[in-house]
Amino acid sequence: MATKGEVIRCKAAVAWGPGKPLAIEEVEVAPPKAHEVRIKVVATGVCHTDWEYLYASGKGMTYRPFPLILGHEAAGIVESVGPEVTQFSPGDKVIPLFLPYCGECERCRSAKTNLCRKNWENTQAGVLADGTSRISHQGQQIYQFLGVSSFCQYTVVPDTSLAKIRSDAPLDKVCLLGCGVPTGYGAAVKTAQVEKDSSCAVFGLGAVGLAAVMGCKTAEAKRIIGVDVNPDKFERAAQLGATDCVNPRDYNEPIQEVLQKMTDGGVDYALECVGSPAVMTAALEATTEAWGTCVIAGWTETEVMDVKVIKILMGRTLKGTYFGGWKSAIDVPKLVDDYMNKKLKLDELITHNLPLDQINAAFDLLKSGKSIRSVISLQVDT
Structure with a gap:
């Protein structure tokens, strides 16, 4: 030029x-x-x-x-x-x-x-x-x-x-x-490796969270619960694959207890897409004992997450993900192809x-x- x-x-x-x-x-x-x-x-x-x-x-x-x-x-x-x-x-x-x-x-x-x-x-x-x-x-x-x-x-x-x-x-x-879409989508399909017919909870329904919802749907999860304090986001989440949406402000008990009751003990996978330590703790505690997996995709650099050791000892896995686990320069072109082929919204x-x-x-x-x-x-x- x-x-x-x-x-x-x-x-x-x-x-x-x-x-x-x-x-x-x-x-x-x-x-x-x-x-x-x-x-x-x-x-x-x-x-x-x-x-x-x-x-x-x-x-x-x-x-x-x-x-x-x-x-x-x-x-x-x-x-x-x-x-x-x-x-x-x-x-x-x-x-x-x-x-x-x-x-x-x-x-x-x-x-x-x-x-x-x-x-x-x-x-x-x-x-x-x-x-x-x-x-x-x-x-x-x-x-x-x-x-x-x-x-x-x-x-x-x-x-x-x-x-x-x-x-x-x-x-x-x-x-x-x-940034946002690979982070959330990859949190589900790469880092969590969500399995078919599993139950999932996605905390935060912004761009990252909605991409995580899409990832859970792509992985053929049976139940995908969107969690957000803004109910205006629920319709879009449902369009992208959420089977249920809940607002923590609608309940007097902690949202993790609500989700445990909804799923008879907790979800198989929880994806935190907010970047709040309190929400991270809730996401971990919303997973089922024995094999529940919580993936942190939300971003914060200096804050501390509160984890009760017993939650980990009982078989849960807590993981973090950066850019959804994708190898950037070689995987982003593939994601572009997925969008062009209508596999990714x-x-x-x-x-x-x-x-x-x-x-x-x-x-x-x-x-x-x-x-x-x-x-x-x-x-x-x-």
């Missing part, structure tokens, strides 16, 4: 400090360096994790450096590649990844995990491999959230943190495969489509529970 090797000036939603609304600014995006790819971001989902790092920084979330460009669930087109990049070319459709896949380390070679650590410490700190960001504003470095920063019309990511996808995929839909999770200059409205919709996923169009004049 004509912009190869040049600094690109474009619009971005910048977080100048924790707790402050995002500001639309003109930023400069530098060309990619070795093993880096610059992409034109077409669409990005607004994930609850983005909200948490802005408004709950230093509470349940580890403090990130500011100024910061959030966003990590996106899809776009390769604009240019840096030296030594061999797997991507300008024009490729891609999904940037907050979880890398180098394909060479012990973890990438193992079938037991997807937790590659290539450039991990740097991207967690908001910079790329050389310790700096590729995005700046009037000479000031802007940190890149998880090494991605998709609330920007262009961004630069490591070539190990990028998935090439099929050319006919709609970017404003498959952007959801950058994404459209049903998108409740709002907004331009970049309405990013704060998207946060408000998310926090109020009025949206499942808002998709931001980056290439609209703001």
